[in-house]
Amino acid sequence: MSATDVSSAPSRSNDPFLRLTAITKSYPGVVALSDFAADVRRGEVIGLVGENGAGKSTLMKILGGVTTPDRGTVEIDGVAHECLTVSQSMSAGIAFVHQELNLFDNLDVAANVFIGREPRKFGLLNIVDGKKLHAMVQPYLDRLGANFSSSTAVSRLSLAQRQMVEIAKALSLKARLVILDEPTSSLPIAETEKLLKVIAALKANGIAVMFVSHRLNEVVEACDRVIVLRDGRIVGHLDGDAVTHDAMVKLMVGRELKVAYAAPASERGDVILSVQKLRTKTFPLAEVSIDFHRGEILGLAGLVGAGRTELAHALFGIDATEGGAVMLEGTPVRFASSAEAVSAGVFLVPEDRKGMGLLLDFAITENITLPDLSAYARGLTISRKAERARAEKSRGELDIRAPDVAVRAGSLSGGNQQKVVLAKWLAMNPRVIIFDEPTRGIDVGAKSEIYRLMRMLADSGVAVLMISSDMEEVIGVSDRVAVMHQGRISGILARAQCREEDILRLAVGRGTTQQANQAGNT
């Protein structure tokens, strides 16, 4: 169970232990993966990038033994397989760490790592041997450089630490290849650093890592080489120094894509929504005061848990507030429910698209008309025709790619789902729209679309608040950036003064408030 286990594997150090040749998989109408070939050697970190639909998920499914390829071979330690079963994939040492982690919050770290495989004692009594369990888990944590112990409750760990637990689990299963699926997309900066260190530790232990991500900066930092996929084909290999942000983007989209960060068309307008000394339930002592201007995209940066989402929920009437006032165009408002916020034209595009933003089992149409259903009623009953007309219109305006507006929202890709969420609110009369992590898990192309729509909204006189943990996005999109730390606004930066460093400093609570006032709230 130590690093020697890995080196005792049959492959010699620089021979690939996993070789994929000519893997092809089609679905009706789509070639999901075509002639994919790759070698995986011990201790290398391979980036796998591509837009949504490029074939990354299909490849992962094939490696996991969940999907059977139409053609091609998977060679493990020199033995060729036409397809893998789940157990073959496991015994080959392929382990997955998914975006949605599969941990039991109520158990401690050790119990999670060895869940279902706990060491037992007392024969037939079959009692879990806790001591041995912790002794077995701790070495894995040490190897990963974890700063928590095996007896910590998972509920008390941060997201990155939880990922570490998953990786420890993979190690305990003698993984040789750890596939990280979008590991950083929900991590704030500081946490991302930790994860990159873990990857380095894995590499040092001779374990290969496949890093699947949309966050190209991290790919650059973490990966030895990168495979770029587009429409199911490999469109490029980048090696060593050639792994750059621009090179990847160019290959991914097949053209030079300047992520379109449009500048505002006009100066920002007057204040629409004014938040004065608002205190949320989570931070009952921290007061937030901030103004939302017509025509402005206000970025809201900060670490996860800084109180940004709580602020958004308080403004949208989801959570009750502890005190303070909110003025909407000069009139004090107090939204006791989201319904009141909606009728006042204050909308929220929530962070959890699948759980809060959409009803996945409802059709696109029904999702779009849901907040304003009575507008589609003729007499007492809803007019399906009117609903459909609205949905078709939204589909055209927002370029929602779906075979029909009657399909389930759950069947759409992330970017298209987000457009449906947006379409709900655009079909009404927005005055203020709050976006909470609007582009999380969305591919580059759809991202620019969302940015364009946000800018369009702002230009049409809406006040836009964008909560984001993606630094590039915060700096690129926002006209002004407010940074939160422990429930307070720790600083506000104007577009011109926006540097990653400053935002970071404010986010960890080391910013000077003077600086904030200068850039300020004028």
Add this chain to the structure above:
Amino acid sequence: MLNLKKDLGLFVLIMVVGTVVALINPRFLSAVNISNTANLVGLFGMFSIGEAFVIITGGIELSVGSMIALLGVIFVDLIASRGVPWPVASFIILAMGILMGLVHGLLITRKRMQPFVVTLCGLLIYRGVARFYTADATAGFPFGVHFEYLEYLTTGRTDIVGLLTDDIHTSIPIPHAFFFMLIVAAVMWVVLHHTVFGRHLYAVGKNEEAARFSGIRTGRVIVAAYAICGVLAAVSSIFLAMYTRSILPSSHGNFYELYAIAAAVLGGFSLRGGEGSIIGVVLGAILLQVLQNLVNLLGIPSSLNFAVSGSVILIGVLADQEYADFRERRERLRRVAAGAASPRPTDDPQTGNGMLAAGARLGDREP
């Protein structure tokens, strides 16, 4: 959301069971038997529809039987002993039903109590109060007391063909309870499947959080569902009181809530909420009555009554799931077979539920 295929399947099942029973015992199709069964379908269908509204929100209402007992004894007491005119008494009973539903709904939404707990307490409380109200005695009408019009409305039967042809031709007399249930079903069908409120019910049942983030007042929707359940239980309590004419508060309406839940489940409702149709629950109520009738007509010991219903529900729900799985597999195979012949460029295999499911499986795996 209209579940036509499921409804059709249930309809076929009723037809098949009916045909088999009729072949073995032709009395099944006798006018008297059909009329009596229809009467029971009407009585039980009404509160089953109410229960269905609660189930759609993902909740449960366990106090229906006790409500029927309590409201029944009060109704009989009001009109028989206290001389309250029956329309006034009916109004009071309906108001009480709504009130009980409102209280349940508010406890569930405002106080965040679990529906099971709230309505279980309702089950115990109303039953106890009903027994106390009559001092555990049977509530009934004194000898010779009649309410002609009320009895005609609730327990009367009309032969429609006879009515139209001045009794030259006759057909099966249809009980008024059944008519009334049909009216309730029709109204509720419109409400559930065609109004804003109905759509909100489904949304809340599917995902309350997402509904709330779409600006729906989820609390109100849920409270309204319990109120509807309460008022329909009250309506059927009047019909049932007039049907039985004497109410033993310790047993009147026992297990009716479970009957209603069974009808809804048979009709394609999911106890997780967000699924089911009015036609489904009505067909479910019909099937349950046909099964009870079958036990009587086929000479099966009546002690096995519940066992038969239970078995059929179990097998029915199981078969339905197996069939759904089978259909899904077949659909997938057909799509693979169809291959590139019918391009569906937007049907992105990368992002559907498949990956989520696969992801969960991959992540969960253990030796």
